[in-house]
Amino acid sequence: MTDNISAGPPPSDASLPADGYVGDPAVRAEWDNRYADRQQLWSGRPNGALVAEIAGLTPGRVLDVGCGEGADAVWLARAGWDVTALEVSGVALERAAGHARDAGLTVRWVHAALAEAALPPASFDVVSAQYPALLRTPDAAAEKALLAAVAPGGVLLLVHHAGMDARPPQDSGFDPADYVWPSMVAALLDDDWEVEVDEQRPRVAPDGGAGAHHTDDLVLKARRLR
Numbered sequence: 066m067t068d069n070i071s072a073g074p075p076p077s078d079a080s081l082p083a084d085g086y087v088g089d090p091a092v093r094a095e096w097d098n099r100y101a102d103r104q105q106l107w108s109g110r111p112n113g114a115l116v117a118e119i120a121g122l123t124p125g126r127v128l129d130v131g132c133g134e135g136a137d138a139v140w141l142a143r144a145g146w147d148v149t150a151l152e153v154s155g156v157a158l159e160r161a162a163g164h165a166r167d168a169g170l171t172v173r174w175v176h177a178a179l180a181e182a183a184l185p186p187a188s189f190d191v192v193s194a195q196y197p198a199l200l201r202t203p204d205a206a207a208e209k210a211l212l213a214a215v216a217p218g219g220v221l222l223l224v225h226h227a228g229m230d231a232r233p234p235q236d237s238g239f240d241p242a243d244y245v246w247p248s249m250v251a252a253l254l255d256d257d258w259e260v261e262v263d264e265q266r267p268r269v270a271p272d273g274g275a276g277a278h279h280t281d282d283l284v285l286k287a288r289r290l291r
Contacts, residue, residue: 086155086177087181087182087183088153088177088178088180088181088182089178092153092178092200093154093155096153096156096157096198097154097155097156100134100154100156100157100160101156105134105160106134106157107133107134107136108136109134109136109164110136111136111137111141112136112137112195112196112224113268113269114224114268114269114282114284115137115193115195115222116140116269117269118262118284118286119191119193119222122191122220124144124146125146125147125189125190125191125219126146126147126149126188126189126190126191126216127141127146127147127148127149127191127193128149128150128189128191128192128193128214129149129150129151129193129195130192130193130194130195130197131151131152131179131196131197131198131199132151132152132157132158132161133152133154133157133161134160134161134164135150135160135161135162135165135172136164137150137193138150138161138165138172139161139164139165139168139170139172141193142165142168142170142171142172143170146191148171148172148173149172149173149175149184149189150172150173150174150175151177151179151182151184152174152175152176153176153177153178155176158174161174179197179199179207179210179211180206180207180210182210184213184214186213186214187213187214187215187216188214188216189214189216189219190216190218190219191215191219191220191221191222192211192215192219192220192221192222193222194211194221194222195222195224196226197223197225197245198244199211199244199245200243200245201243201244201245201249205253208245208249208250209253211223211250212254212258212289215289216289217289217290217291218288218289218290219288219289220261220286220287220288220289221285221289222286223247223250223284223285223286224247224282224283224285225246225247225282225283226268226281226282226283227265227280227281227282229246230244230248246283247263247283247285248283251285251287254287257289257291258287258288258289258290259287259288259290260287261286261287261288262285263284263285263286263287265282265284266284267280267282268281268282
């Protein structure tokens with residue numbers, strides 16, 4: 066990862082330190098190649114479900130899982146949040162860090178896969194995962210990592226494209242069965258959690274960018290009680 070955030074308060078530096086990626090090199094290479102193919106992959110605007118669900122909350126510590134080119138992280142930092150943004154692609158992180166620097170904002174960048182990242186447990190007021198490509202494992206490592214990062218009283222917000230989880234494997238090699246979907250995380254919630262939103266809704270889609278053709282979201286918002 067790019068910052069050692071497990072050893073106390075992180076440094077307030079929006080730049081990207083020397084690379085120290087933690088995770089599967091093949092996954093990193095796949096996403097680096099995808100980002101490198103285009104000068105800009107996403108719209109550059111924050112995700113609509115994030116804005117709708119988070120805008121009214123008091124800013125605190127937030128973890129942006131799969132931050133991509135940084136649109137959500139920049140929006141959150143501008144709104145006063147203390148942002149830690151995690152991403153497997155170094156290409157995406159370089160772009161995200163550049164956007165934050167241009168905006169004069171501080172964001173903590175973590176170059177790692179979620180399950181392998183040394184994140185401080187139970188320390189984020191919000192954990193946001195917007196359309197994450199989290200790989201499934203027999204031990205549900207990614208699902209458990211999402212839940213473990215949320216502080217008592219904090220919120221997990223997981224948003225994904227509706228209907229993708231039910232699609233058959235595609236010729237491109239994409240198999241929905243390989244990935245984590247909101248229903249899988251919801252199934253792990255126990256009495257320590259209160260579900261505030263679990264629904265399918267029309268997507269507020271930013272103009273342009275990959276994924277703009279998806280019309281509906283699955284939104285899971287759950288509060289950790291203790």
